[in-house]
Amino acid sequence: MQALYAQLLVGLINGSFYALLSLGLAVIFGMLNIINFAHGALYMMGAFCAYFLLNIAGIGYWPALIIAPIVVGIFGMILERTMLQWLAGLDHLYGLLLTFGLALIIQGVFQNYFGSSGLPYAIPSELQGGMNLGFMFLPIYRGWVVVFSLIVCFATWYLIEKTRLGANLRAATENPTLVRAFGINVPRMITLTYGLGVGLAALAGVLSAPINQVRPLMGADLIIVVFAVVVIGGMGSIMGSIITGFALGVIEGLTKYFYPEASNTVVFVLMVLVLLLKPTGLTGRAA
């Protein structure tokens, strides 16, 4: 029974990565209508950015949590300005193909220079060690990841659903012509939104660097699962992707306990079931 509690907690920790990543995807899809397949590659860039900051500039983990998302976010905005914006109004497939190609190129470049086995990144000294919870040994760093992700997820949700800026954004995606008539610069808003989504991915990358090796393929391994999370939660639904992210982490953790061989496929089995029963996803609205 103790082991089960431990698995639940570990699942929650993995769930925080799923939530952060799927949140970014949902924001980008909801606002820009782009299925951002480059998300995994941008997550990986976040981790590499933290590595470079530490090893080249001597900048540690805490500043990296802010700098890396900004740097990668700016890179994302350049992508949006130079490439993605031309796809506005076209079929989803074009965005998917373009971002998928971008992901392959980015990963290929990193792999070419840094190989596949990855680079080390240590846990910051303040968060080293762990505490005995009775039923498991919880590394402090992992506890921090859960708390921090929850805060970021909630803040993003609040920004989009409850603030004036978020209201403008949502209106801009519903009816850009009308919003433009109110004097709001719609293209700039869209660029900033893409930057925000990308920044969230990079933030997850920095968070994951001390746990996983910083590897060029770290995003590629994760992205498919995260897509399943977004589909299950309902494409574009902010709250749906947060809740589904955490829930799937837990379900996956339980699978690892009861039937480890299936742990990589359980998410997709769930996706099939959800799509059969409710094609719009758990919290999605019908198009």
Add this chain to the structure above:
Amino acid sequence: MKHHISALFLGTALALAAGSAFAQDKTVKIGVLTDNSGLYSDLGGAGSTLAAQMAVEDSGLAAKGWKIDVVSADHQNKPDIGTTVARQWIDVEKVDIFVDVLNSGVALAVNNLVKEKNAIMINTGAATSDLTNTQCSPNTIHWVYDTYMLANSTGQALVKAGGDTWYFLTADYAFGHALERDTSAVVVKSGGKVIGTVRHPLNSSDFSSFLLQAQASKAKIIGMANAGGDTTNTIKQASEFGIVAGGQKLAGLLLFINDVHSLGLKVAQGLNFTETFYWDLNDGTRAFSKRFSERMKNKAMPSMVQAGVYSGLIHYFKTIDAMGGNPHDGVKVVAKMKETPTDDPLFGKGTIRPDGRKLHPAYLFEVKKPSESKGPWDYYKLVGTTPADQAFRPLSESACPLVKK
């Protein structure tokens, strides 16, 4: 008369030319079938292709009129892709010999194809000991290491040092299963006990759930029957969950120098494992590794897989040179390779057994502490050496049909 003599000369010359072209086909194509993009690409990948090219250059065969081509392809760790590429290489591109072929799943699949088509495989990357046991073939030589040897060397040493209860964390495919099976046998034979196993999918990124199960088992040793990125993430996360600090010991059954490099000495220090090649073993290995590393993009030292590609090909070139040409009959060439003793600067003197097993010593290493390391890639301390005749599965235990009993 004059006319007759010149015709005679011309005829003789033509006959000689035709004869020599017929008797001496001196073309060879080498296929480096490897993981160029996935979790094992640092162990083989571009480094294996480089090692093959270096072997071609060092063989000196070009000067003797040989034409040797090297091609390379990515099997993506998928047996179906591996066999498709291999089939095309043999049928269309006329590839004579496969090297590297890491990933046991791919290797076993290509092994069958190579036998069917009478080509050659010098396997330096796959670990499964089945390649020279139940699945042995007159066309395959298993060069560098195998699961039986790893189990025998690392497993036995750890049980002897008091690690008598084991829990396995196993990659869920041919290689993991073979390594777990062979190590379990050694553990039990040496008086230890296996108290549990958890099998994880290949290429997992999160091992915390599996590690918690291993921790809960209270086994003294957690045996990692996985490789590459899976192993490095396991080790990193084990240190995070305080597993070693809690008194359990991690056994890296298959670790490569690239894994240690990627982990950093701070995390990897103290790990024990077995390899058959280390760049800093002697003058011969150092000289080769230096040349190799200068040509690698990230200045990496060679892994034992890459070193094996070089060493295996050098022996192959010697053999076909001695045969004088026509190297396209796989069974014939491999039989000749088995007859000839091997000798190269990387693995020293050795032999190839009838079952296709190449014999050389196995070294038990311990990873240095950061304070002991003098610079980049100075990572290992030699703890023990198992002589060539004891390192691998004895022929008396072999289930290979090629072995006469």
